Amino acid sequence: MTQPPGPDGSPERPGPHRAEDQPPQGQPPQDQPPHGQAYPQGYPASDAAGVPPYAAAPPGYGYAPTPYPRNDLAVWSLVLGIASYVLSCGLFTGIPAVIVGYKARGAVQAGEANNGGMATAGIILGWVAIGLSVAAVVLLVLFVPAFLYTVGSTIPDQP
Amino acid sequence: MTAEARTRERTRRDVAAPAVLGAIVAGATAYVALVDPNSPGHYLTCPLLLLTGLECPGCGALRATHDLAHLDLAGAWSMNPLWVVLAPTLVLMWGWWMARAWTGRPVRPLPVPVAWVGLGVLVVFGVLRNVPALSGWLGPAA
Numbered sequence: 001m002t003q004p005p006g007p008d009g010s011p012e013r014p015g016p017h018r019a020e021d022q023p024p025q026g027q028p029p030q031d032q033p034p035h036g037q038a039y040p041q042g043y044p045a046s047d048a049a050g051v052p053p054y055a056a057a058p059p060g061y062g063y064a065p066t067p068y069p070r071n072d073l074a075v076w077s078l079v080l081g082i083a084s085y086v087l088s089c090g091l092f093t094g095i096p097a098v099i100v101g102y103k104a105r106g107a108v109q110a111g112e113a114n115n116g117g118m119a120t121a122g123i124i125l126g127w128v129a130i131g132l133s134v135a136a137v138v139l140l141v142l143f144v145p146a147f148l149y150t151v152g153s154t155i156p157d158q159p
Numbered sequence: 160m161t162a163e164a165r166t167r168e169r170t171r172r173d174v175a176a177p178a179v180l181g182a183i184v185a186g187a188t189a190y191v192a193l194v195d196p197n198s199p200g201h202y203l204t205c206p207l208l209l210l211t212g213l214e215c216p217g218c219g220a221l222r223a224t225h226d227l228a229h230l231d232l233a234g235a236w237s238m239n240p241l242w243v244v245l246a247p248t249l250v251l252m253w254g255w256w257m258a259r260a261w262t263g264r265p266v267r268p269l270p271v272p273v274a275w276v277g278l279g280v281l282v283v284f285g286v287l288r289n290v291p292a293l294s295g296w297l298g299p300a301a
Contacts (some may be wrong), residue, residue, distance in 0.1 A: 072271045079274040086281050088207035088215035100268070136206050 070107035074115040077101035077122025081129065090129030097126030173260040181253060192228030196221045216241060216285035219299030237300040241284050 080097035084090035101123035108116040194201050207215055219238035226235035227246060235243045259266040288297035 072268055072274075075271045076268050076274050079278050083278055083281055086215070086278070086285055087217045088205055089217060092217075137203065140203055140206065 068112060068114045070104070070110075070112040071115050073100055073104035073107055074113060074119035074122060077104050077126070078118050079122075081122040081125025084126060084129035089133060091133040094126045094129035094133065097122050098130070101126060173263070174257070177253060177257045177260055181257065184253075188224060188228060191221060191224045196225050214285075214288055214294075214298050216281050216288070218288075222299065234300075239299060240297060241280075 077097050077100040080093045080100065084092075084094040084097060087093060101119045104113060104119035104122070105116060107113040108119065113119075196202050202221065205215070205218065207213055208218060217239070220242040223235040223238035223242045224246065226232075226238060227243065232243070256266050284297065287293050
């Protein structure tokens with residue numbers, strides 16, 4: 001059955017704005033067929049059935065419930081991965097980036113998140129940072145023994 | 160399975176992560192407290208500082224940890240003010256995590272805005288402490 005045109009002539013579309021159509025239908029306009037009255041009864045039922053994720057979302061921090069509650073894991077993985085390059089010692093945030101990134105991937109597979117790409121980015125950044133840190137330690141120990149024991153005495157003089 | 164048994168099983172599994180992390184961090188902090196980073200010869204030097212003279216946002220954090228472990232707040236602040244704010248906060252967060260895991264309740268990461276704001280603070284701090292006018296306030300003391 002085709003949609004009847006709304007009171008202002010625009011084509012009817014099912015949607016939240018339909019609730020605003022309710023008062024005008026108290027007196028149906030000339031071009032509203034009587035089955036327009038069936039929409040108010042039919043709509044709430046389909047509303048409840050059409051958006052189950054909202055009804056089933058677990059209580060959170062008071063945010064509006066979303067279908068992907070564990071998207072935060074991948075964001076933290078990416079942020080920790082980036083931070084491991086902001087800091088010159090990438091090991092301390094690189095390891096958490098990798099751990100949280102793998103947990104984010106698990107959440108994507110469980111259907112609780114949809115940002116697997118971001119999780120992969122965090123994992124890659126984390127592993128590379130760990131690798132660079134380990135390589136730096138190895139190079140320092142092997143090739144520059146004179147530079148090894150200079151913490152505390154290499155700080156440039158501040159003006 | 161009774162609720163009590165469920166809590167006990169959750170306790171064993173979930174407490175392992177914060178407990179192990181806490182043990183590692185406590186051991187590392189004890190080592191730093193005992194072995195002074197200010198005297199040369201005990202720790203690796205930072206390659207970035209050595210090669211470029213730039214101070215990353217973590218510069219001075221080891222010395223700050225040593226000072227914090229000896230309750231020298233002023234000395235720690237002169238080494239790395241951001242770390243002086245961040246380290247106790249992380250300890251409190253770990254305590255919260257441990258308490259929640261012990262009672263078997265779930266714990267979630269901090270909200271996403273905290274992540275991006277934190278990264279911004281880190282970058283801004285790293286840039287500002289290398290500005291000569293501010294390096295006395297934000298950079299590690301000589």
